[in-house]
Amino acid sequence: MGDLIAEAVEAVRARPRTALTALGIALGIAALVATIGLTGTAAAQLSARFDALKATTVTLHGLSEDETGEVGRVERLNGVVAAGVVSAASGELPTVRASGGPPVETVVMSASASALRALNVRPVSGRAYQDDTDRGRQVALLGDIAARSLGIDHPNTEISISGVTYRLIGIVTTPELDSQAPLAAIIPDWASAKRIDFGEPQLVIKTRLGAAQQVGREAKVALRPQAPDTLPAEIPPDPRHLRAQVETDARDLFLLMAAVSLLVGALSVANTMLIAVLERRHEIGLRRAVGATRGAILTQFLIESGLLGLAGGIVGGIAGLDVVIAVALAKGWTAAISGWVLAAAPLTGLLVGLSAGLHPAVRAGRMEPLTALAT
Known part of the structure; x- marks a missing residue:
């Protein structure tokens, strides 16, 4: 066996073109190692990159007037950061x-002061209205996009909404991409709103990260204890499950x-190897x-x-390891790759090489001496 190994090594060394074919396997193994390493590294960072607003927002629909007055019960639940009632104008x-x-x-939206916090509405200029200082006043906010369409670049002016005059105290925005707040005029729930027909109220709840599932269940019980399952709720998926799903999908694609x-x-x-067998017929025959x-x-x-x-x-x-480390350094991440992946890389290459060379090797072994020497 030692002589066979020595001859095989010499045969590979004597044919640089044959050795270059190992680059094909090297590229495949590098892609394999880099894929496993990068998906593991990215998964470790996904929690920090996760859209916390969507992962921490619960919305309850179909509230009755009595239930909208019981928001305090929800605000006292463990894991709740803020909760408030929001209604949007319906029809035209x-x-x-x-x-x-x-x-x-x-x-046009009607929102309580606590709902602004739940929606993560932030002032661009001016300020948001408050329960203690602005209650009873005809004040309003404008989303930054709505303000630009109206030609307003600063607050502390008067605007008219369906014929009712309001004091504009702030221009606001929100990081939530699908929110209507940047496009809307927002008035407090105590303000007079003649000739505006608001749709059904919604309770928007902002929770701590990871508490949305629990708060969603408990909020329905707090507001409608006799029949909590009849209260429709939008509860975001568990971020741990979503992270696992994203990681699995990405790994499957790259694998x-x-x-x-x-x-x-x-x-x-x-x-x-098949070409090598044909080129070495005389050697095999001899x-x-x-x-x-x-x-x-x-x-x-x-x-x-x-x-x-x-x-x-x-x-x-x-x-593959170099690629993982380089990407992690470029992104400011901590590289995360299992030792078994690096240990399995040479073994995988060996198995692929043996599998690829099996047919040429069998063909070489079946050559008859006289036939090989005569051709």
Whole structure:
């Protein structure tokens, strides 16, 4: 066996073109290691990157007038940051007019002061209204996009909403991409709103990260204890499950790409070994004539293809690790890759090389001495 290994090593060294085929396996192994390492590293950072607003917002629909007055019960639940009632104008859009400007059809929302906190509404200029200082006053807010459409660039002016005058005290926005707040005129729930028909009220609850599932269940019981399941609720998925799903989907996609690269490398080794068998017919015939068995010939070619795969696995594992570290450093992450992945890379390359070289090795072992020497 030692002689066969030495001959196989010498055969690979003597044919640089054959050795280059190991690069195909190296690329596949590098892609495999990098994929597993990067998905693991990204998963470790996903919690910090997760959209906390969507992961911490619960919405209850179909509240009765009595239930909207019991928001305090929900605010006292463990894990609740803020909760408030929001209603949007239904039917045709109301008109909003700045001083001296034309009327513009605009989304109008009625929201309690606590609802502004639950919606993560933030002032761009001016301020938001407060329960203690502004209650009873005809004040309003404008989303930043709505303010631009009305030609308003600063608060402390008067606007008209469906013929009712309000004091604009703030221009606001929100980081939530699908929120209507930037497009809307927002008035407090105590303000007079003639000729505006508001739709059903919704209770918006902002929770601490990871508490949305629990708060969603408990809020329904707090507001409608006799029949909590009849209260429709929008509860975001558990971020841990969503993270696992995203990680799995990303890993599956990239592992498929890595498998394709590995398959291309295996086919390259198989093709190169098959060509090597044809080029070395005389060598095979001479060795068979002086007593080499079929098994010895087959074993030598398997060793050669295995060496190519092993070299590709080692190089690919190192290259994949370098990619993971480079990406982690560029992103400011902490690289996370299991030791078993690096240990499995050379073994995987060896198995791929052996599999790719099996057919050429069998073909070489079946050559008859006279036939091989005569061609």
